[in-house]
Amino acid sequence: MGNYTVVVIDFETTGLSPNMGDRTIEVGAVLVSNNQIIDRFQSLMNPGMRISGFIESFTGINNKMLSSAPSISEVMGNLKTFIADHQLVAHNASFDLRFLDAEFNRINHKRKNEFACSMLSSRRIYPDAPNCKLETLVRFKKLKTDGTHHRALADAEMTAHLWMRLIEDIKETHGLKNVPFKLMQNLSKIPKNKVSEILMKARESAHSSNRAN
């Protein structure tokens, strides 16, 4: 495995918290299968409110661009189709999932997709990285990038390359043939000092099932 399909997703938003009235303004998502990006989804969204100067300069998305963009509900309907029942990945997933769930809730849809977080995984697998910001990890691991940051599709693509690299590095460093999604989720949930133990158990269990076969 490691060849299973995931959707890597990233949102640009008006702020940090949907509970405080913040909305999504752009989504980028990529479908990753067999260790490559095989499909892409991107759209701006009109949040129905003016965005701050900070967000305009942070993202490069301005109020004029959003005034002619489709409504959030229209884009969410299309996003729902794109992600289907795939497992989800995001960098600092708790952030993107909060917005995804809040916007899905507004179109009366409830997410059932499981998710994993590339930031939490990176904290465990790359303890020597200067920090675990997406931009830093892309530089640290020399991942593919066109230099664009804080735009949804560019960030989703970089996160996808980070995700694929994480799986490759775990395979290589810990002698695993496969890195199931469940193992990536577990890595994100366990304490840092349990990482080696969990990966060793995964390898032992893979070896014993190989012997059984």
Next chain:
DNA sequence: TGCCAGGCCCTCTTTAGGGCCTT
């Protein structure tokens, strides 16, 4: 009135505080 994110994770911890990450 003025303030308001939230979850993870480390440590001088667990009857708590503060930095990291996302926009």
